[in-house]
Amino acid sequence: MAMLDRDRRRTAAADRADPDPAADPAQDAVIQVSDLRMRYGGTDVLKGVSFTAHRGEVLTLLGPNGAGKSTTIEILEGFRTRSGGQVRVLGTDPATGDEHWRARLGVVLQSWRDHGRWRVEELLSYLARFYGPYSSPRRRRPRPVAELLETVGLTAHAGSRVNTLSGGQRRRLDVAIGIVGNPEVLFLDEPTAGFDPEARRDFHDIVHGLADEDTTVLLTTHDLDEAEKLADRILIMAGGRIVAEGTAEGLAAQVPADAEVKWTRDGRRFVHSTSDATGFLRGLLAEHGDAVADLEVRRASLEDAYMSLVHRHESGSAEQAALEFAEEIR
Amino acid sequence: MTATTLLAVGSGLRRGWTEFRHSLTSREDLIGYLGIVVLFTGMSTFMRGESVRGTDIPIANMWLAGIVGFLVASTAITTVAQGLAVDREDGTLLRAKAVPHGVTAYLIGKAVYVVCVAMASVVLLLIPAFVFFDGFGVYQPTDWITLAWVPVLGLLSLAPIGAILGSLISNPRATMGLVMLPFMGIMAISGVFYQVTGFPEWLQGLAQVFPLYWIALGMRSVFLPDSMLAIEIGQSWRLGEAALVMGVWAAVGFVVAAAVLRRMARRESGSRMEAGRRRAMQRA
Missing domain, CATH: 3.40.50.300 (P-loop containing nucleotide triphosphate hydrolases)
Structure with a gap:
C-alpha cells in the first residue's frame, strides 16, 4: 500500500x-x-x-x-x-x-x-x-x-x-x-x-x-x-x-503511580504494592541483598486502568465504572 | 437547475442504468424475469383453443393482456418495496445520505431502475406472445400510444405505494409476504385474468378504485379488438377515466411517499442499521 x-x-x-x-x-x-x-x-x-x-x-x-x-x-x-x-x-x-x-x-x-x-x-x-x-x-x-x-x-x-x-x-x-x-x-x-x-x-x-x-x-x-x-x-x-x-x-501519567514489586527469596515468591517503588527496593536490597532474585517492578499502566474500566462497564455497572475510573485517573 | 442538481440527476440516471445492468447479469434476477415469462406463457398456452364466452377471442389473448398489466403493477410495488427495504438494511441508503445530493440521485436511480425492469419484463413477455399467439398484437397506431402511456402512468400510480411499504417494513425478508398478500387480493378483484362484469356491482365498484383495474383495462384496449367491448363495463375502454384514476393515485401517492421517505431517510443511521443486522442474524 x-x-x-x-x-x-x-x-x-x-x-x-x-x-x-x-x-x-x-x-x-x-x-x-x-x-x-x-x-x-x-x-x-x-x-x-x-x-x-x-x-x-x-x-x-x-x-x-x-x-x-x-x-x-x-x-x-x-x-x-x-x-x-x-x-x-x-x-x-x-x-x-x-x-x-x-x-x-x-x-x-x-x-x-x-x-x-x-x-x-x-x-x-x-x-x-x-x-x-x-x-x-x-x-x-x-x-x-x-x-x-x-x-x-x-x-x-x-x-x-x-x-x-x-x-x-x-x-x-x-x-x-x-x-x-x-x-x-x-x-x-x-x-x-x-x-x-x-x-x-x-x-x-x-x-x-x-x-x-x-x-x-x-x-x-x-x-x-x-x-x-x-x-x-x-x-x-x-x-x-x-x-x-x-x-x-x-x-498514562494520570494513572496512580502505584507499582507492583515481585521477587523471590529462598525459593518463595513475594508481591508488594507501593507508591514508592524505588525507596522500597532500596530497603529490600539493603536488608536481604543477594538473597533477592527474579526481581520485577511493574508500574500500573493506562492499560490496566482501562481494562478494569471495560471489565466493570461490561459487568453491568456502567455508571459506577465511569465514576471509579474518573476517580482513579485524577 | 443548478450544476449540482444537474449532476445529481445525471448520477441518478447513471446509477439506475448501472443497477439494471447488474440485474441483467445476475443469475437470480434473470431466473426471475424469465421464470415469469415462461410461467405465464405456459399458462396461456394451456388455455389455447378456448374462447372468451360470447366472443371469438381466445382466452389466452385476454390473459396475456392482463399479464402485461400485472407485470407493470407488481414491478411498481414489489420491486420498489423490496429494493428500499434491502437498501435500508445493507446501508445503501445511508451511503447515499453521506454523499452530497446522494439521496436525490438514489431516488432518481431507483425510478430509472424500476422503469427499466418493467420495460424488460413486458418486452420479454411480448416477444413470445406476438410470435406464438394468433391474433395477439398491436394493430392500431393509437394502440401503440396507449401502450406507451398506460404502463408509465400505471408505474407512477403504484410506485409510491411500493415506496411507502418499503419505508415502513423493517425486515426485507418479510416484504414479499406483507406486500404480495394484499396485492394478490386486489389482483383477484381487478379483472386481470377474467371479466369483472360477472362480479356483484359493489365489488366492481371497489375494483375500480384501485389503479390495477385501469392498467389491465388499458392493456386490454391495446391488445384486444373492440369486439371485446361488449363484456367491458360501459362497453367502452374508458381511457380518460383510466388516466384520471391513475393520475389521482400518482399525485396523492407522491405527496405521501415523499413525506414518508423523508422521515425514513432522516431516521436512518448506522446504529439502526446495526440493530437491524443483529435482528436479522438472530432470525437466521
Missing part, C-alpha cells in the same frame, strides 16, 4: 502556504461539542459530553461497547438528532447541515454491506463524481480514483465485485469512499475491526497522511493500543460521559 503520493503532499503544502482568509482562531476548532445529551427510550445514552477538535487533529473516542461513542459520532455526522446541548461541525449545526456542508465530511460506518453487485472502481468513481462541484484550489475534489485505490491497496481488485471482497478489503473500500471527497473532517466508527495487523498498520499510515493534509479525524475504537498509536488526543468514554481526556502519555 503506497502512502498518499508526493504530488498530493506538495498540493497540500502549497495550500497551507496559501493563507486561508477564513483561518482565524475560532475557525480552527473544527468540531465543538458542549453538554451534548441524548435520551433514548427513557435512558440517557449521553449525559453531557463536551470536547473540541482542532484542524488536522486525530481524536479518538475510546471506550467499551455501549459507552456512547457511536451515538456521539452519529450526531456529529448529522445522522441523528440530539436531545440537548450544542454541536458545531465546521461551524454548522449537523442537524441543519446542507449538501455543501455534507460535501466537506467523510463518513465510514461500522457495518456497511451495500452495493454488493458493483465493481470496486465503478462504485468509487460513481461516488467520486458527487464531489466535483465542491472542488477548490485548496481542496481538490474528488481525489483521483486510481491513486486512491493505490493508497488503500485495492488496485488489484479494481474490477472485482464488492461482494467478493474479504472483510478487510471491504473496510479498505469503505475508507477509500470516506476520503474520496477529500474531506476536511473524517468520521470513522471502529474502522479497523476485522483488520489483520498489516492492514491495521497500513490504515494507521493513511490516517497519519490525512492529518498531514489538515484533515481532522475523529474515530471510535475500543482498542487502547490503537488509540495510543493513532490519536493526538484520546477521549475515554464510559456510561455516556467523557471520563478522561489527554494524550496517551498524559493519560
